[in-house]
Amino acid sequence: QVQLVESGGGLVQPGGSLRLSCAASGLDDDYYSIGWFRQAPGKEREGVACIGFDDLQYYEESAKGRFTISRDNAKNTIYLRMNSLKIEDTGVYYCVAGKFIATVGWTGYPMDYRGEGTLVTVSS
16 A cells, blocks of 8 residues: 655744655555645645656756755655745645656656645745
């Protein structure tokens, strides 16, 4: 049984930082890429960043220069380090696993698995 479990969300002031984690278990091979999506209240979900099975990374425009995605294979965990947070970064962040290439258009690929999400609130 595949599980993706996110953690690390919370309340942070504008300009602050958070590190989200996505603990993956049960994936049956090493060729899954992992991505982060977010969904703000009343808005459609949007891609944030992804990392391929080959460690290639891709960032959406909103995340470039502020967010860093990384993975620890020994812990089967993918991280999203978020710096210089803005109010518009508020939303539920969830990770997905799929067979896609970490490049432009990755959000259009079908995702095989997703987690339940963790809430990030950026507010003063």
